[in-house]
Amino acid sequence: MHGFEKVTSGGxxxxxxxxxxxQQNGGNKMALILFVEHHSAFRQAASYLIDQExxxxxxxxxxxxxxGRRRMAQGGIDAxxxxxxxxxxxxxxxxxxxxxxxxxxxxxxxxxxxxxAIHDEMLRAGADEVxxxxxxxxxxxxxxxRLGHQx
Numbered sequence: 001m002h003g004f005e006k007v008t009s010g011g012x013x014x015x016x017x018x019x020x021x022x023q024q025n026g027g028n029k030m031a032l033i034l035f036v037e038h039h040s041a042f043r044q045a046a047s048y049l050i051d052q053e054x055x056x057x058x059x060x061x062x063x064x065x066x067x068g069r070r071r072m073a074q075g076g077i078d079a080x081x082x083x084x085x086x087x088x089x090x091x092x093x094x095x096x097x098x099x100x101x102x103x104x105x106x107x108x109x110x111x112x113x114x115x116x117a118i119h120d121e122m123l124r125a126g127a128d129e130v131x132x133x134x135x136x137x138x139x140x141x142x143x144x145x146r147l148g149h150q151x
Contacts, residue, residue, distance in 0.1 A: 031148025032076060034060045036068035036094075037083040037110075049137060056144060065090040072098055077105060079148040083133070084111045084122065092125040099126025106147035110140070 033050060035058050037043035047058035060071040065088045072080070072094070080098060084091045095107050106128040111118065119130045128147055131140065 029055065029149065031056050031078045031145070032059045033057065033144060033148060034062070034068070034071050034077045034080040036062045036065075036071070036080065036086065038063050038085075038087050039083075043083075046137070046140070050141065050144060053141060053145070056141070056148060064088045065094050068094055069097070072101075079105060079144065080107045081144065082107060082109050082127075084109060084113065084118070092121055095122060095127050096125040108143055108147050 033056060035043055035047055035050075037046070040063055043061055043063065047061060050056050050058050060074065060077060062068040062071050063086075065086050068080075068082065068086075071077075082091060082095060095109065098105060098107060103126075107126060109119075109122045109127040109130045110133050111122075111130065112133045114132070122130050129143055131143060
């Protein structure tokens with residue numbers, strides 16, 4: 001972690017119960033992000049860029065649905081970024097479980113897939129937003145910031 005003081009933003013309920021670990025950085029709340037993406041180089045580079053933002057921090061990462069579920073169960077996140085497809089099955093179910101366990105944690109889904117049925121499926125599962133991976137990174141940061149601070 002970054003060594004900032006923890007502040008409570010409310011208790012979480014459900015199978016991912018745990019106290020929120022939203023942190024403070026010089027009076028600014030920091031949104032704590034879970035990032036699930038199977039391409040480790042992209043995930044690490046994007047996490048690094050997100051971490052450069054003063055109000056955002058990637059505090060958990062996973063490269064599969066299984067790893068994403070383990071990180072979700074640890075709690076302490078304010079928002080999640082999930083890239084699809086993932087190498088194992090179950091991304092829609094993972095998004096649904098996260099949403100149902102704690103609806104206050106927004107989920108941003110990113111994908112290179114252009115199938116509108118998949119986009120609709122992720123929105124029905126509980127994703128707050130579905131973005132294409134080919135957009136400028138500043139738009140990803142804006143979405144993460146918008147969603148991360150609503151959680």
